[in-house]
Amino acid sequence: MHQDTIFALGSGQARAGIAVIRISGVRAGEALARLSGAALPEARRATRVRLSDPETGEALDNGLALWFPPPKSFTGEAVAELHLHGGRACVEGVLAALARLPGLRLADPGEFTRRAFENAKLDLTEVEGLADLIQAETAAQRRQALRQFEGALGERTEGWRETLLHALARMEAAIDFVDEELPQDVIARAGERVEKISAEIRAHLDDNRRGERLREGFRIVLLGAPNAGKSTLLNAIAQREAAIVSEEPGTTRDIVEVGLDLGGFPVVVADTAGLRESEGAVEQEGVRRARARARESDLRMTLFDGKIWPACDPETRALVDENTLPVITKADLHAKIEDPRIGDVAAISLSAKTGEGMDVLLKRLEKEITARMEGSETAPLTRLRHRRHLEECVEALERFPKATGPELAAEDLRLAVRALGRITGRVDVEEVLDRLFAEFCIGK
Numbered sequence: 001m002h003q004d005t006i007f008a009l010g011s012g013q014a015r016a017g018i019a020v021i022r023i024s025g026v027r028a029g030e031a032l033a034r035l036s037g038a039a040l041p042e043a044r045r046a047t048r049v050r051l052s053d054p055e056t057g058e059a060l061d062n063g064l065a066l067w068f069p070p071p072k073s074f075t076g077e078a079v080a081e082l083h084l085h086g087g088r089a090c091v092e093g094v095l096a097a098l099a100r101l102p103g104l105r106l107a108d109p110g111e112f113t114r115r116a117f118e119n120a121k122l123d124l125t126e127v128e129g130l131a132d133l134i135q136a137e138t139a140a141q142r143r144q145a146l147r148q149f150e151g152a153l154g155e156r157t158e159g160w161r162e163t164l165l166h167a168l169a170r171m172e173a174a175i176d177f178v179d180e181e182l183p184q185d186v187i188a189r190a191g192e193r194v195e196k197i198s199a200e201i202r203a204h205l206d207d208n209r210r211g212e213r214l215r216e217g218f219r220i221v222l223l224g225a226p227n228a229g230k231s232t233l234l235n236a237i238a239q240r241e242a243a244i245v246s247e248e249p250g251t252t253r254d255i256v257e258v259g260l261d262l263g264g265f266p267v268v269v270a271d272t273a274g275l276r277e278s279e280g281a282v283e284q285e286g287v288r289r290a291r292a293r294a295r296e297s298d299l300r301m302t303l304f305d306g307k308i309w310p311a312c313d314p315e316t317r318a319l320v321d322e323n324t325l326p327v328i329t330k331a332d333l334h335a336k337i338e339d340p341r342i343g344d345v346a347a348i349s350l351s352a353k354t355g356e357g358m359d360v361l362l363k364r365l366e367k368e369i370t371a372r373m374e375g376s377e378t379a380p381l382t383r384l385r386h387r388r389h390l391e392e393c394v395e396a397l398e399r400f401p402k403a404t405g406p407e408l409a410a411e412d413l414r415l416a417v418r419a420l421g422r423i424t425g426r427v428d429v430e431e432v433l434d435r436l437f438a439e440f441c442i443g444k
Contacts, residue, residue: 005031006107006115007098009091016086021094023080024073024112027103032065032080035097041067051082053097060093061085075112076119117425124425125154128383132215139264140373144214144380152379153386154424156204160197160393161420164413167193171410187409191401194413198397201390204381210373211380212387213298217259217266218369221293224303225313226274229329229352233303234258234271236352237362242271255289263366265373270297275315299323299368302342306330306349309337320345325364331356386423393419 005025011018023031029040034054041047044066051060064083073079084090098104113130116122122130129148136142147153167190174186222230235241238258256271270293273286294300302316306328320326326347328340332354340347348364350357381387396416403409 003103005104006111007031007095007104008107008112009095010081010112011086015088019084019086019091021082021084021091021098022112023082023098023104024075024077024107024115025104026078027101028078028080029067029069031098031101031104032067032082034101035060035082035094036065041065043067043069044072046083049082051084051094051097053093055097055100058093060097061090071119071121074121075115076121077115123151123154123158125157125386125423126151129153132382137259138261138266140214141266144211144382147378147380148382153381156379157420157423158426160201161417161424161426163193163197164417164420168410168413168417171406171413175406175410187406190409190413194397194400194416198394201394201397204379205387205390205394207381208372209381209387211382212384214265214373214380215382217268218299218373219268219270219297220299220301220365221270221272221290221297222301222303223272223275223290223294223319224316225305226276228274228303228305228316230271230274230303231256232352233301233327233329233350234269236355236358237269254286255293262362263370265369267365267369275313294319298372299325299365301325301327303327303329304342304347306334306337309334309340312342317342325368327361389419389423392416 003026005023005027007021007023010020010022033040035051036049037052038049041049046064046066048062049065050062052058053060061084063085066081066083068074068079068081070076070078082094084094095106099106113122113127117124117127126149129145129150132145133142133149136145170186170190222234224230234256238260242256242258254273258269258271260267260269272290272293273283275287275290300319300323302319302324304312304316304326307330309328320342322345324345326340326342326345328337328347328349329352331337331349331351333351337349340349348357348361350361352358381390393416396412396419400409400412400416403412
């Protein structure tokens, strides 16, 4: 338990109807009593209070107080919440009064959540889910973050870890207590569990990185020759002038990004320099960055100037594959194209200026994004560290049946358990001993 008590404004900084100040620590109850001049309210029941400065007696506000005795609070410590009027003077007055109380200090960023983790109220995946929930900008991001905050990934990981701990306990028993009456097929049973868990984790890893894509944003890059209409299309998709549009070739030298919400999914659309050979150093760098972004993107949109169709610049045409959506631009300046295609890939003809074909493009994009981002996985991996730890676990489990002795096999199991523990932040080798003696009653 921390010795100091922390406090902070838990709601936004802007003026609002209500502001919430949270206090957590051993002196939280004392602070609430001193500001309210009354006994602590009933636990978890909103109570009206008149708040005053303990030093001067000056009235600060009339509001509500909530009292959460430990350990049934967000942080696991004693917690008090003050619900005030949201004016700046009210908030600053209460914060200043709290700062003058002995043993209290302003909380560091994320310190309430840090204490919740340290007091085992949240595991690491739930902490990350809470952070993602606060940052969520689309409905799909909110749904994913909420699942993780509610423990979906942590529970799945802990389930695998529990199974491996049982297997490891049996392995340790077979190694250390050879004289005891233990089941003869201990190692074989452990091998069956290891094989099952290894297959489940491999299947979980084979998710096309949906969780990470959803958290960070689906990346679309616009590619094409100079004056193919990339910047105009970007502005039309964003519905604002995000990029400079000019008849002069090579206007876009750097990558211009726009964040969007398409079908409830976060999307980042990037406009790039026109693909061509150039003698200018700045434009060459822009083209290099465009090609690099093309390799990193989740979907490429290749643009072809409809005024010169069916002629196509070779470099852009070479980029068209199953991960590409070809677009023929400037439909208002050329005759209608029947069944436009680049090789075997169907293209969309549109005019970003008049809006012709834009609805078709947006529906096609939503369909592509939904197909790649939506999945049945209820506990997605949302961060690279989740994936790396699971990969470490699988590597250890795959070594298990190849081990030349039971001691080495047990070590592989121990490494697998530790890798899973790093995902949730719960790594404790003493659990193996607890399970060992509980299951086999050694020395009875």
